[in-house]
Amino acid sequence: MANDRLRTAMLAVNLTVDDLAARVGVDPKTAARWISNERVPHRGTRHKILAVLGGREEDIWPSLASDSRPAPTESELVHLYPSRSAITGAGWEALLAGVQERMDVLVFSGAFLVEQYNFVPLVRAKAAAGVRFRLLVGDETALAVKQRGIEEGTPGGLEGRIQLMRRYLADVVELDGVEVRTHGEILYNSLYRFDDDLLVNGHAFGALAGQSPVMHLRRQPNGQMWQHYMKSFERTWTAGVPEKPQESV
Template identity: 70%
Template sequence: MANDRLRTAMLAVNLTVEKLAAAVDVDPKTAERWISRERVPHRATRHKVVEVLECREVDLWPSLFEDTQARSGETELFRLYPSRSAITAMTWTNLLGGLREAMDLQVFSGIFLVEQYDLVALIRAKSATGVRFRLLVGDQSAPAVIRRAVEEGTPGGLEGRVQLMRRYLAEVAGLDGVEVRTHGETLYNSLYRFDDDLLVNGHTLGALAGQSPVWQLRRTPAGPIWEHYRRAFERAWAAGVPEIR
């Protein structure tokens, strides 16, 4: 039987068998057998394939689920990045551009999303199509923000970035489906939710957020980890202060 899942994933990113084979360093005939004969590549090659196709192994080869279903955390964990800076621009662009339902954001600043990926323009465009945005950013006067700035070695710098982010988001606060709130909670993790994808950027004492690891989770029907962070976001969101414009 043919592996239509793999074929569909390739079509979604406009890749031929030959291009996929070149991207993962295998012979095109080998890649063709993955589709025509539903062969499963070796583990190292599978990792290359899912990175190129931006999907999970079990999405392409469901038989692998039998080996991982007892480890729900493994099925939810799509990718681990050594730092936020290690996430490619293509990944951020795909996550933002692929939004269909909702984006939730819990950060102190997150200014890089505006300055590198034109978040404000994207919010305008996506909210007009029905995408919901809940954007929770820091209050630059909150003790937790000031303390975090000192801990990461940028006293005054973080507060300025937070204030700038709030000014940017003021342009879209109040659009249909767009809510902006501020918070002064201790930020144990920054959370970036894009529909069923969730980036969790852990914070480390003495290190900038961009230097700290990020784990990318994909929502699964019974996955406990996604739900754990969803509840954390909802608690912080409920305590947030709406930006009034």
């Protein structure tokens, strides 16, 4: 099984295998074996890798931790980004392309997915391959949406972007395996689930979502953080209003 944690950490700082090999001082073939998990770097080399990528040894090589069953609150956290915009395009593309079973999204707008990552064709292709999508976007008439726009300093702008996103999603709502709902809840976090990976984008008063930190979590047995945020998603999903093709905006 490939070392996805190492791969994700490299994507986060926009490094290729060749780049990492050059920074650490090894042959690219050796670095490739780290990704494929054929080989675990020696202790000294691991320290060099962490100096380049940041993070902790147990985050990238959890099997090396002294406790073979690390606390879920530690093992779940793959990476902490200072802002959503700090996640590279390659990082988003890897998560989107890697979805094989389920993708869940909870946002107000999320229009950047369409504008930057060709999201609608991806949904079509993935749904045809059996991937299930649950997409929760805001109701632009809700008080929580209007208040959030004012807090962001973009009164009216958020409502327009939600309308735009709903129009895009109207093109896929009729597909098997794709469900779209709207909500009017106060949104404390935007959530993006890609199978067993979850991005939690916190919201801060007076700041755009793209300016706020993001936690990259990976699902672990009895993982408390994963369960915490996915329970929030499920509650919002249950309260959401299904979009129907004939009612699409």
